[in-house]
Amino acid sequence: MIATLETPLTLPQTTGARTDLDRLTRRQAANEQALATAIAELRAAVAQVQRKHLPRLKRLAAVCAAGDADLRQAVEQARPLFQYRKTMVLNGIKVGLRATPGSLVLDDPDATVRLIEALFPERAEMLIATERSPKIAVIKATVAEADWDKIGCRLEAAGEQVVVSRPGSETERTIATLIRQDGGNVGNRQSGSSLGS
Secondary structure, eight states, X not given: OOOOOSSOOOOSOOHHHHHHHHHHHHHHHHHHHHHHXXXXXXXXXXXXXXXXXXXXXXXXXXXXXXXXXXXXXXXXXXXXXXXXXXXXXETTXXXXXXXXXXXXXXXXXXXXXXXXXXHOGGGHHHHBOTTSOBOHHHHHHHSOHHHHGGGTEEEESOEEEEEEEOTTOHHHHHHHHHHHHTTTOTTOSOOOOOSOO
């Protein structure tokens, strides 16, 4: 059987302290509600501004993407300019070539393991992972490039890569954010517009 209290349970508190707590928590709750309302209003205003400006920003981003492609093609065609000095900054845009390390590709990992064991038995433990797959980073770092073919390896995507970037550009970061937020659709539509609205 559940007993009921005839008189309400009271904590040993002074009336003044309880009143102060009540007053302060009421004020804090009102302040937090005002802050939450202000944040909601700000978010709504930002969303409205984004909706207003997003179509123009997308058009401009598409124009910039086309210009970027033109720049990359021009750099590709002007490779002799970058023979000694690999990059240059023109009008605030860095253009040129950048060396890429490439990646070591194994056509048949099992065959590569067998060939390493046959050709480099003293280094087999270092070059072969315990699950019997070649250690690509170790092979790339320790086996002479001339010997890669012997063990069934080849280097792909090595060489120079075209560079077009704006060092520290807030615009580039903003465009990248827009592209991420829009699911990568910026610039996917054909646009004949110029940089103006």
